[in-house]
Amino acid sequence: MSMRDERSSRQKRRRRRLRNQMLAYLALIVIIILILTAGYVGVKAVIRYINNYNDKVNRVIEEAESGIITEQESSAFDIQEETSSIVYNEGYNSPAEDDPVENLVEKLLNDMTIEEMVAGMFIVSPEAITNVETAVQASEGTKTALAENPVGGFVYAAKNFKSQEQFTQMLANAKAYSKYPLFRAVSAECGTTEYGLAATAKASELSDADSAAQAYGSISTALAAYGVDLMLMPLLPGDAALTTAAVQAVQGAKVSVVLESFPGDAAASKSLEELQGSEFALYDAAVKSGVDCIMVSHLQAKGITGDDTPASLSAAVIQDTLRNTLGFHSVVMTDALNDSVITGAYSSAEAAVAAVQAGADLLLSPEDYKEAYEGVLQAVSDGTITKERIRESMYRIYRVKYKNTLTE
Numbered sequence: 001m002s003m004r005d006e007r008s009s010r011q012k013r014r015r016r017r018l019r020n021q022m023l024a025y026l027a028l029i030v031i032i033i034l035i036l037t038a039g040y041v042g043v044k045a046v047i048r049y050i051n052n053y054n055d056k057v058n059r060v061i062e063e064a065e066s067g068i069i070t071e072q073e074s075s076a077f078d079i080q081e082e083t084s085s086i087v088y089n090e091g092y093n094s095p096a097e098d099d100p101v102e103n104l105v106e107k108l109l110n111d112m113t114i115e116e117m118v119a120g121m122f123i124v125s126p127e128a129i130t131n132v133e134t135a136v137q138a139s140e141g142t143k144t145a146l147a148e149n150p151v152g153g154f155v156y157a158a159k160n161f162k163s164q165e166q167f168t169q170m171l172a173n174a175k176a177y178s179k180y181p182l183f184r185a186v187s188a189e190c191g192t193t194e195y196g197l198a199a200t201a202k203a204s205e206l207s208d209a210d211s212a213a214q215a216y217g218s219i220s221t222a223l224a225a226y227g228v229d230l231m232l233m234p235l236l237p238g239d240a241a242l243t244t245a246a247v248q249a250v251q252g253a254k255v256s257v258v259l260e261s262f263p264g265d266a267a268a269s270k271s272l273e274e275l276q277g278s279e280f281a282l283y284d285a286a287v288k289s290g291v292d293c294i295m296v297s298h299l300q301a302k303g304i305t306g307d308d309t310p311a312s313l314s315a316a317v318i319q320d321t322l323r324n325t326l327g328f329h330s331v332v333m334t335d336a337l338n339d340s341v342i343t344g345a346y347s348s349a350e351a352a353v354a355a356v357q358a359g360a361d362l363l364l365s366p367e368d369y370k371e372a373y374e375g376v377l378q379a380v381s382d383g384t385i386t387k388e389r390i391r392e393s394m395y396r397i398y399r400v401k402y403k404n405t406l407t408e
Contacts, residue, residue, distance in 0.1 A: 101399060101402050101403065105395060105398045105399055105402060108180070109391060109394055109395065112180075114377075114380060114387055114390065116179075117390050117391065118377050119150045119151055119152070119373060120151065120152040120180065120394055120397065121152055121356070121362060121363055121376070121393055121394065122151045122152055122362070122366070122372065122373060123151065123152050123154070123155055123183055123333070123363070123365070124151055124154065124155065124364075124369050125154065125156070126138070126142065126156070126160065126174070128365070129145040129146070129151065130142055130145045131145075134159050134160070135160055136160060136162055137169070138169075138171075138173035138174040139173065142173065142177055143177040146177050146179070146182075147177075149370075149373070150178065150179055150180060151182075151369075152182070153184065153185055153230065154174060154182065154183070154185065155230075155232070155365065156171075156228075157186075157187075161194070161195045161196065163196070164196050164226065167196075168226045168227060171184045171226055171228065172227055175227065181401045181402070183229060183230045184227055184228050184229055184230065185232060186223060186230075186232070187233075188219055188223065189219075189233060189234050190203055190206065190212075190215035191205075192219075195226070197222050197223075200214075200215040200219060201214075201215045203234070206236065206242055208241070209239075209242060209244070210245070212236065212241075212245040213245040213246065215246075216245075216246040216250050217249040219231075219250070220250040220252075220253035223253075223255055224253045224254055224255050228255060229254070229255055230255065230256050230258060230293070231255050231256070232258045232260060233246065233257050233258065233259060234260045235260060235264070235282055235283070235286070240282050240284075240285035240286075241285070243259070243282055243286050243289075244286065244289040247259065247291045248290075251290065251291070254404040256293060257291050257292055257293065258292075258293040258294070258333055259286050259291050259295065260295045260297075260335075261296065261297035261299075262295065262297065262311070262317070263275065263279070263280075263283075263301050263304060263317060263322075264279045264299075265299070266278065266279045267279070267304060267311070268300060268302075270303050271303040272304050272321065274303070276325075283322075283328075284326055287326055287328045291330070292330055292331060292403070293330060293331040293332070293400065294322065294328060294330075294331075294332055295332075295333045295334070295335055295364075296311050296312045296318055296332060296333070296334055296335065297310075297311055297335045298310040298311065298335050298339055298341040298342055299311050304320075304321055305317060310341060310342065312335055312337075312342075312355060312360065313334075313342075313354040313355055317358070318358045318359035318360060323359065329396075330396060331361045331362055331397055332360050333361065333362040333363075333364055334355050334360045334363055336365040337351050337352065337355070337363060337365055337366040337367065338365050338366060343367050347375075348368040348371040348372040349371050349372055349376075350375065351366065352366055352372035352373075352375050353376055353385065356376055356393070357384075360393075361393035361394075361397055362393075376390075
């Protein structure tokens with residue numbers, strides 16, 4: 001081969017190499033462009049998913065508020081999420097995975113601070129945080145007090161009622177001023193005419209389930225019209241059917257029942273075995289009827305606890321007996337913590353911490369709310385009470401709060 005032909009061959013090979021390199025670079029550029037394009041489309045898809053998810057949440061809330069969630073719509077709200085992060089105690093049943101209320105409660109709790117959660121475990125009189133002698137309205141003072149103390153609810157007394165219009169407006173304002181859903185509670189039973197209620201048959205006059213349902217249906221309908229959504233109701237003695245009918249009548253009016261007061265007076269002298277064969281049958285019926293809350297008294301139930309610890313501060317009563325033995329997995333409320341039985345032996349902080357450790361969810365009327373709140377918060381800070389324990393109670397509380405009315 002001549003020198004000229006060899007040089008020409010080398011030039012051709014060089015041109016082929018350059019062409020191949022250019023094609024390779026071009027292919028790489030195309031691949032990069034495709035990756036970037038796919039990433040952009042992927043981001044847009046994620047954004048569309050999030051927007052669709054928020055639309056579904058808002059739609060479920062709106063439909064739930066009008067009471068028209070259908071089974072089909074609920075199943076359409078099937079969101080592929082991790083399972084609940086709540087640590088459930090032994091005997092506590094986790095809710096169904098396809099329950100839309102669970103998703104809303106989880107979202108709310110994820111947005112709350114531990115300070116807000118602890119405050120949300122307290123239900124107090126409006127006077128306890130507004131420092132007025134008798135609250136008959138909810139105005140700017142209530143608004144400021146709730147912003148500083150986002151308690152879980154107010155319990156109103158007959159002194160707070162002056163007229164139907166006044167009471168309705170006060171409760172509506174309190175609800176509007178609260179950052180989070182607020183329990184608005186009263187203590188009532190059949191036969192009372194407090195809060196402007198029409199007279200009904202007294203407990204001793206109830207002869208059957210129908211009469212109990214009629215009396216408590218009348219009371220709860222009137223209270224619901226005021227804005228009351230939580231009613232503290234005594235256990236009806238005798239026939240379990242009476243209590244079951246009363247609970248279902250009240251909760252049928254979208255007013256949650258706090259059944260008073262476990263473990264019952266007989267627990268002061270009877271053993272656990274004796275109670276299971278007698279008085280506990282009434283509570284068992286109430287639990288099976290779906291009662292939302294049960295109050296635990298300050299009674300010394302030595303047959304259960306083995307010591308002088310008040311039932312409201314005893315894990316043996318709340319966790320072992322009420323939850324594990326009777327299978328109650330909803331909200332446990334203490335009796336009023338400003339009772340002399342408690343204040344004579346415990347500070348407000350000590351009583352509140354002991355109640356939470358025992359398994360209580362709602363702490364009713366401590367003698368000094370600020371001290372009780374700070375005490376529980378300090379217990380969380382030093383590890384005496386875990387954040388998971390607080391979250392567990394708040395989960396139960398908001399399951400009840402959201403059951404009837406879902407609030408954004």
